[in-house]
Amino acid sequence: MAFGSFVKLFMPKDRVFYGLFEEVTASLVQMSEVFKKAVSEEDYARRDSLLKSLEELEHKNDEITHRIFIELGRNFITPFDREDIHFLATSLDDVADYIWGAAKRIVNYSIHEKDAITVGFADIIHRSVNELNKAVKELRNMRDLRSITEACVKINSLENEGDELLDKAMIGLFSSNINPIELIKKKDLFQMLEIVTDKCEDAANVIESIIIKYS
Amino acid sequence: MAFGSFVKLFMPKDRVFYGLFEEVTASLVQMSEVFKKAVSEEDYARRDSLLKSLEELEHKNDEITHRIFIELGRNFITPFDREDIHFLATSLDDVADYIWGAAKRIVNYSIHEKDAITVGFADIIHRSVNELNKAVKELRNMRDLRSITEACVKINSLENEGDELLDKAMIGLFSSNINPIELIKKKDLFQMLEIVTDKCEDAANVIESIIIKYS
Amino acid sequence: MAFGSFVKLFMPKDRVFYGLFEEVTASLVQMSEVFKKAVSEEDYARRDSLLKSLEELEHKNDEITHRIFIELGRNFITPFDREDIHFLATSLDDVADYIWGAAKRIVNYSIHEKDAITVGFADIIHRSVNELNKAVKELRNMRDLRSITEACVKINSLENEGDELLDKAMIGLFSSNINPIELIKKKDLFQMLEIVTDKCEDAANVIESIIIKYS
Numbered sequence: 001m002a003f004g005s006f007v008k009l010f011m012p013k014d015r016v017f018y019g020l021f022e023e024v025t026a027s028l029v030q031m032s033e034v035f036k037k038a039v040s041e042e043d044y045a046r047r048d049s050l051l052k053s054l055e056e057l058e059h060k061n062d063e064i065t066h067r068i069f070i071e072l073g074r075n076f077i078t079p080f081d082r083e084d085i086h087f088l089a090t091s092l093d094d095v096a097d098y099i100w101g102a103a104k105r106i107v108n109y110s111i112h113e114k115d116a117i118t119v120g121f122a123d124i125i126h127r128s129v130n131e132l133n134k135a136v137k138e139l140r141n142m143r144d145l146r147s148i149t150e151a152c153v154k155i156n157s158l159e160n161e162g163d164e165l166l167d168k169a170m171i172g173l174f175s176s177n178i179n180p181i182e183l184i185k186k187k188d189l190f191q192m193l194e195i196v197t198d199k200c201e202d203a204a205n206v207i208e209s210i211i212i213k214y215s
Numbered sequence: 216m217a218f219g220s221f222v223k224l225f226m227p228k229d230r231v232f233y234g235l236f237e238e239v240t241a242s243l244v245q246m247s248e249v250f251k252k253a254v255s256e257e258d259y260a261r262r263d264s265l266l267k268s269l270e271e272l273e274h275k276n277d278e279i280t281h282r283i284f285i286e287l288g289r290n291f292i293t294p295f296d297r298e299d300i301h302f303l304a305t306s307l308d309d310v311a312d313y314i315w316g317a318a319k320r321i322v323n324y325s326i327h328e329k330d331a332i333t334v335g336f337a338d339i340i341h342r343s344v345n346e347l348n349k350a351v352k353e354l355r356n357m358r359d360l361r362s363i364t365e366a367c368v369k370i371n372s373l374e375n376e377g378d379e380l381l382d383k384a385m386i387g388l389f390s391s392n393i394n395p396i397e398l399i400k401k402k403d404l405f406q407m408l409e410i411v412t413d414k415c416e417d418a419a420n421v422i423e424s425i426i427i428k429y430s
Numbered sequence: 431m432a433f434g435s436f437v438k439l440f441m442p443k444d445r446v447f448y449g450l451f452e453e454v455t456a457s458l459v460q461m462s463e464v465f466k467k468a469v470s471e472e473d474y475a476r477r478d479s480l481l482k483s484l485e486e487l488e489h490k491n492d493e494i495t496h497r498i499f500i501e502l503g504r505n506f507i508t509p510f511d512r513e514d515i516h517f518l519a520t521s522l523d524d525v526a527d528y529i530w531g532a533a534k535r536i537v538n539y540s541i542h543e544k545d546a547i548t549v550g551f552a553d554i555i556h557r558s559v560n561e562l563n564k565a566v567k568e569l570r571n572m573r574d575l576r577s578i579t580e581a582c583v584k585i586n587s588l589e590n591e592g593d594e595l596l597d598k599a600m601i602g603l604f605s606s607n608i609n610p611i612e613l614i615k616k617k618d619l620f621q622m623l624e625i626v627t628d629k630c631e632d633a634a635n636v637i638e639s640i641i642i643k644y645s
Contacts, residue, residue, distance in 0.1 A: 069420065073427030083298065083513065108385040170538040180395035180610035184402070187614070205499065212503030284635065288642030298513065323600040395610035399617070 014079045018140040020068045024092045025133040027061045031099050032129040036122040038103070044112045051103040058100040065093040079139075080210045088210075091202035092132070098196045099125065102189060109185040117169045117186075121162065121193035128158045128200040135207050148211050155204035162197030166190055229294045231286055233355040238279045239307045240348040246272045246314050247344040251337040253318070259327045266318040273315040280308040294354075295425045303425075306417040307347070313411040314340065317404060324400040332384045332401075336377065336408035343373045343415040350422050363426050370419035377412030381405055444509045448570040450498045454522045455563040457491045461529050462559040466552040468533070474542045481533040488530040495523040509569075510640045518640075521632040522562070528626045529555065532619060539615040547599045547616075551592065551623035558588045558630040565637050578641050585634035592627030596620055 031054055038050035068089040072078065078085055105111070106118075135151035138144050169190045173183050246269055253265035283304040287293065293300055320326070321333075350366035353359050384405045388398050461484055468480035498519040502508065508515055535541070536548075565581035568574050599620045603613050 069424055070427055073424045083516070086298070104382065105385075108382055109389045110386075167534065167538055170535075171540075174539045174611070174615065180614070181389070181398060183611060183614065184395070184398065185389065209499050209503045212500055284639050285642055288639045301513070319597065320600075323597055324604045325601075396604070396613060399610070399613065400604065 014075055014077050015140075016071055016075075017068065017079055017085060020064055020071065021088065021092070021136045021139070022133075023064045024061060024068075024089075024096075025129070025136045027057060027064065028092065028095055028099075028129045029126075029133050031057045031061070031096060032122070032126040035099055035103060036119075036126045039106070039114065039118045039122045042114055047114075048107050051107050054100050054103045058096050061093065061096040065089050081213065084206055084210050084213075088203060088206040091199050091206060094199040095129065095132075095196060095203065098192055098199055102192045102196065105185070105189045105192060109189070111185055111189065115186075117165060117172075117190055118193065120165050121190070121196070124158050124162050124165065125193070125196050125200070128155050128197060131155045131158070132200060132203055132207075135204070139207070139210065142211070142214055145211050145215055148207060152204040152208045155200050159197045159201040162194050166194040229290055229292050230355075231290075232283065232294055232300060235279055235283045235286065236303065236307070236351045236354065237348075239276060239283075239304070239311075240344070240351045242272060242276045242279065243307065243310055243314075243344045244341075244348050246276070246311060247337070247341040250314055250318060251334075251341045254321070254329065254333045254337045257329055262329075263322050266322050269315050269318045273311050276308065276311040280304050296428065299421055299425050299428075303418060303421040306414050306421060309414040310344065310347075310411060310418065313407055313414055317407045317411065320400070320404045320407060324404070326400055326404065330401075332380060332387075332405055333408065335380050336405070336411070339373050339377050339380065340408070340411050340415070343370050343412060346370050346373070347415060347418055347422075350419070354422070354425065357426070357429055360426050360430055363422060367419040367423045370415050374412045374416040377409050381409040444505055444507050445570075446501055446505075447498065447509055447515060450494055450501065451518065451522070451566045451569070452563075453494045454491060454498075454519070454526075455559070455566045457487060457494065458522065458525055458529075458559045459556075459563050461487045461491070461526060462552070462556040465529055465533060466549075466556045469536070469544065469548045469552045472544055477544075478537050481537050484530050484533045488526050491523065491526040495519050511643065514636055514640050514643075518633060518636040521629050521636060524629040525559065525562075525626060525633065528622055528629055532622045532626065535615070535619045535622060539619070541615055541619065545616075547595060547602075547620055548623065550595050551620070551626070554588050554592050554595065555623070555626050555630070558585050558627060561585045561588070562630060562633055562637075565634070569637070569640065572641070572644055575641055575645055578637060582634040582638045585630050589627045589631040592624050596624040 034050055034054055034057065038047045038054075041047035041050065068085065072082060072085055072089075102121075131151040131154045135148045135155075138148045138151075170187070173186055173190075178186075249265055249269055249272065253262045253269075256262040256265065283300065287297060287300055287304075317336075346366040346369045350363045350370075353363045353366075385402070388401055388405075393401075464480055464484055464487065468477045468484075471477035471480065498515065502512060502515055502519075532551075561581040561584045565578045565585075568578045568581075600617070603616055603620075606613075608616075
């Protein structure tokens with residue numbers, strides 16, 4: 001028996017989780033790119049069509065998350081604590097849900113004009129999700145714990161940026177003479193965008209607790 | 216010693232969980248029936264009195280959920296993973312809470328007219344909760360795993376129906392000339408009704424993960 | 431070796447959790463006092479400055495919660511089930527987040543007048559958080575289980591008071607001739623205040639399940 005096969009024979013089956021989590025965060029990066037491009041678009045028909053294209057990505061993400069839960073049920077041995085896999089899968093799934101939720105609000109509420117707050121959130125979310133992707137890739141070999149920690153710290157600070165952007169947005173909305181229906185639309189959209197950054201932070205916190213246990 | 220007593224002696228105490236979960240879903244079925252009947256009612260005084268009767272059912276449900284948590288604390292051995300019992304109890308309790316929350320909104324916001332969206336949600340919720348009840352009954356003997364899976368698939372597809380109904384409702388509200396206060400009432404109510412279907416799906420997902428582990 | 435050192439040598443390291451949870455609930459008591467004082471203040475400049483001072487307390491609370499999760503990652507042995515530590519830390523952190531969230535709404539929405547509903551919630555929250563503080567202190571020695579149970583029962587009944595206060599507030603708002611923007615502000619604030627009482631109840635439920643297991 002060649003050494004390669006020998007290794008493969010004993011390669012734990014639990015390694016399937018790394019690939020699945022990498023698929024999830026790669027798809028989140030893609031979603032955040034489409035979302036960012038959409039909300040920066042001046043032409044609202046093109047923007048709406050980009051936003052609607054997120055539905056398929058969100059469904060794809062749902063399916064990968066579902067496979068993670070199936071594997072979690074099947075595998076007695078897991079690379080990290082079962083509860084951490086559960087919480088990481090749930091919070092990453094929430095990131096996708098809330099990006100899609102924000103996209104749907106823009107479409108369903110007929111929010112036609114491009115606005116700086118939404119563009120600002122799209123950028124924060126895009127950067128957060130990229131850091132999640134980096135961190136998850138490093139989980140596979142656990143060699144560069146510092147870069148995982150750095151990614152998590154950045155996500156935490158991006159969540160703070162999101163909080164401040166929401167504060168600024170709310171102060172702006174409530175001190176303006178905007179009509180109530182428009183205020184309702186924007187308030188709901190901005191609050192949903194801020195939740196995306198919260199969910200990224202939740203995921204980062206799980207990753208941090210995984211590396212504490214394994215360091 | 217008769218064979219019956221012998222069996223009883225060795226019947227695991229953990230079987231108490233089956234009965235408690237069955238009580239919870241039976242009470243959810245009852246709540247969803249009262250809710251459906253109430254929102255289909257043209258006379259709003261009769262409707263409000265039906266809606267208010269949900270409070271007692273919700274309290275009863277709370278008590279059963281509480282007993283599940285007490286049993287979980289007392290029993291070292293459980294029929295499924297402890298975390299699954301925890302998540303299943305929590306999500307079923309959320310179903311009851313959000314049905315009651317929707318009922319309270321109709322009453323507290325003085326929403327007097329019967330409307331098709333609410334009736335649509337009541338029907339989706341009623342069907343979802345019936346599927347949960349079927350699935351939970353089958354957990355006791357785990358003989359008919361296919362029917363459990365089918366119930367969970369139906370609940371997932373009912374949650375999609377709920378999503379689409381909410382989209383339709385929101386597009387309707389924001390493209391109408393409804394006054395802002397009326398919009399706030401309806402938006403809040405419809406979003407709460409959609410959350411009920413999400414919570415049914417959460418419960419179905421836990422049930423699915425239970426049968427994966429035991430199949 | 432003196433008996434003292436001997437005891438210390440064997441004093442389980444897991445006792446760090448008691449101190450951390452006590453720090454969390456003590457800081458919640460402080461937050462609830464500042465919040466109560468702020469919303470009872472007639473002068474809105476003074477009130478806003480008190481509310482803004484909650485940010486620092488919330489950050490401090492975040493840091494303690496973070497340390498609980500780090501200790502949870504490091505310690506193989508914990509004084510209660512790991513999941514209970516996780517849920518207790520999460521729900522107490524939520525209490526702080528939602529108090530701060532309510533404070534930010536008052537400031538960001540420019541809610542200038544003192545109102546009886548907010549004062550009522552501040553009082554309920556203050557009492558709830560004090561009961562949490564009492565219960566957490568008793569966890570250390572587990573000698574007075576009755577007083578822990580009593581605290582939890584009180585928190586549950588305070589959550590009911592919060593529910594009723596929110597019902598009253600909503601009926602009031604929707605039956606008034608308030609302008610829509612003002613209604614949006616108040617509705618959002620009152621709902622957030624009611625969530626604080628829910629999160630206190632969540633924490634009380636975890637504490638109850640801890641004492642069931644250890645009694």
